[in-house]
């Protein structure tokens with residue numbers, strides 16, 4: 001997850017590959033409970049791992065269900081409608097509403113001696129309407145705290161199921177879902193009728209419940225949205241194996257990605273066109289705009305079809321959340337797109353009609369809006385503007401506008417507060433970057449070169465953190481190479497140049513945070529010593545070794561960008577980088593910093609010899625024939641002798657920022673300012 005203040009997405013050229021989306025929360029907990037109530041074992045795949053599902057799994061274990069978890073697959077051996085245990089059980093439900101409601105109904109029907117409680121907030125969430133409905137049919141439920149709220153005690157029921165059971169539909173559709181899932185426990189001999197009192201809200205969620213019940217052998221008869229009948233003789237039957245669908249609204253961004261981006265197509269794993277979630281109808285809308293979509297059970301394949309996309313006019317009442325994605329696709333269309341019947345956008349996480357209009361206009365688009373509609377005009381090449389997209393703490397605004405990075409003008413797009421995607425998809429940007437491709441050289445790279453102990457590493461890694469960029473400590477590669485060479489019995493002299501270079505080509509090095517691993521072994525302390533630095537300096541004079549490490553260093557340039565520190569980042573390895581900093585500090589200052597660093601780590605050190613050592617190392621680095629240490633011609637010099645780390649970080653970020661403002665094209669190296677388009 002990116003928890004930076006903003007995330008700059010460089011211009012994206014294409015996308016291809018497969019993405020597996022996180023499972024839907026509502027489906028996960030329904031499937032767990034139904035698997036527990038039926039007989040036999042159900043293999044559940046792609047279960048969402050979240051607080052709510054963990055609570056449910058714990059409760060099922062307490063009830064005596066066989067539960068085996070393996071990654072995102074879980075096998076549940078059900079109770080067959082009968083409890084095997086008779087002792088009292090106390091369940092802790094945390095704050096998991098999707099576990100509390102349906103479990104209350106199921107336990108009340110099964111009967112026993114149960115206590116259900118949760119965190120303080122759970123005890124403030126009303127459950128009275130469900131309890132009333134359950135009491136109506138003879139369940140024994142007592143409030144242990146405040147009337148109408150958990151904690152609850154559940155006893156043995158005396159079921160009366162002949163009259164229709166009333167349940168309120170206008171508070172939470174979860175009450176109706178809870179009853180629908182529990183009542184088949186008692187429908188062997190008689191049919192059971194539920195009557196909804198008041199207007200039923202969130203109908204798509206009831207559709208999900210009905211659909212899952214059907215997969216577990218229960219065919220509920222529905223008369224409008226007012227009466228639901230569970231026919232006599234209904235019995236839960238395990239489907240054997242079931243896949244939890246991925247969240248269909250999350251899929252919309254990747255469907256749009258496939259429709260917009262050039263490439264071999266996007267495969268979305270985890271949700272298919274036969275999905276039981278309402279938002280899957282986004283597929284039809286995307287097809288209207290030109291996407292080529294094929295699908296099978298649990299997968300979708302999306303390719304670019306018509307290009308540009310086609311402007312459409314659509315009533316979006318049935319796909320309110322996913323329809324926001326259409327608004328961004330509209331920027332790439334051949335004519336205006338009007339989305340109608342979207343009044344609900346105004347009362348979501350933010351006023352989404354206003355948000356989509358304001359932010360699209362920042363990109364240069366013409367947008368008209370009304371109380372319940374929005375029209376977005378296409379944004380032709382040459383008219384896109386660099387914009388910082390405000391995201392209003394709304395995950396969908398952030399995900400939608402990431403797709404603007406495919407603009408034909410190759411302008412990067414800034415997404416503010418990128419962590420807001422965590423609400424439904426914490427790793428959204430990682431997933432996007434895993435599929436997206438860029439023009440060669442288009443990944444932004446900031447180079448920080450300079451002499452030993454100038455503070456490059458600290459500065460580079462802090463700037464990387466602030467920008468959400470990757471970080472390359474190239475010095476560590478030379479240190480590891482020297483270390484590996486010595487381990488292999490080689491000397492660091494020119495006569496072993498070939499052998500060391502060979503070793504460097506396939507160096508099994510990996511960075512894990514601050515740790516450096518060689519073949520999985522932590523060599524951090526071994527290579528970070530002064531001796532390690534000297535050894536690195538020796539191997540770094542060998543031309544073949546430097547060449548051998550080039551590809552490895554280039555491979556660090558990945559989306560969304562890279563901070564690279566070393567001696568020749570700006571002069572040789574990333575010579576096209578848009579920002580190069582040459583960091584210096586007086587020898588006295590550097591020796592002193594290194595001294596403090598070593599002492600604080602418990603090493604013994606002498607200031608004088610440290611200074612002599614680093615001056616010797618600098619001399620070698622500056623005088624060597626290949627890639628000598630020197631500022632690149634276009635490097636900006638930063639003397640940090642009298643600056644704090646934060647001041648240096650701010651200086652580099654300011655330089656970067658002013659480049660972004662004055663010459664957004666310059667941030668990616670393959671096009672320089674003034675280059676014809």
Ligand code: C5P
Pocket residue numbers: 452453474475476478479533536537538540565566567568569617621
């Ligand atoms: O930056 P650090 O002190 O870890 O680098 C160790 C040595 O590796 C340097 O003194 C230099 O000789 C070599 N080096 C290099 N080119 C780089 C990075 C480090 O030659 N890009």
